[in-house]
Amino acid sequence: MxxxxxxxxxxxxxxxxxxxxxxxxxxxxxxxxxxxxxxxxxxAEPATVVDYFLPPELRVPSHDQLDGRMTSWKQPIVLDGEMVACAECGAYRDWLVLSTRDQIWLRCRAGHQQQETRLDTAWYNRHTGPADATHATFEDCLRHLGH
Structure with a gap:
């Protein structure tokens, strides 16, 4: 069957x-x-080619055209339950956070710099907004941020 x-x-x-x-x-x-x-x-006639890009004087440089980026960070930085302090002067707030070559550096108000290996570029990108200016030198950027 x-x-x-x-x-x-x-x-x-x-x-x-x-x-x-x-x-x-x-x-x-x-x-x-x-x-x-x-x-x-x-x-049909071919479509006309339109340049939708901004003129060069209005374009913002891409991340690979910059040596680095920085932003001010007024409040204390706490990592792994520990407050980050300057190794030389002990300052723990009012930092400049510098992102360059996939490294994060912290600069205190006194001008001491230390690399922070517990932070990375992804952290920097998450915690900062768009750039409001570009500067030709590091000193120009420091002046712009009030340091």
């Missing part, structure tokens, strides 16, 4: 045979709408 059921299932049904015959007849035919659209595309 099961052998007969399997044998019937192995052979295509009448509907499947009709479907295969119709598919074979339609193979290679293209609907007329496709030919009409192709003809319109061939007749």
């Amino acid at each position: 099961f052998h007969r059921i399997r044998r019937r299932a192995a052979e295509p049904s009448e509907e499947q045979r009709r479907f295969f015959e119709l598919s074979a007849q339609l193979e290679g035919q293209v609907p007329p709408e496709v030919e009409r659209v192709r003809a319109e595309l061939d007749r």
Whole structure:
């Protein structure tokens, strides 16, 4: 009994045979709408090229065109439950956070700098906003940030 059921299932049904015959007849035919659209595309004029970029004087440099970025950080920085303090003077707030070459440096108000290995560029990007200015020298940036 099961052998007969399997044998019937192995052979295509009448509907499947009709479907295969119709598919074979339609193979290679293209609907007329496709030919009409192709003809319109061939007749169409090429689109004019528009420069959507800002003029050079209004463009902001990308991160790979800068030597680094910095921002002021007024509140204390707490990492792993420990407040970060300057190794030389003991200051623990009013930092400048410098991001350069995938390293984070902290600079206190007195001008002492120390690398902070527990912070990375991703942390810097999460905690800072867009740049409000670019500067030619490090000293210009320090003046801009009030240090």
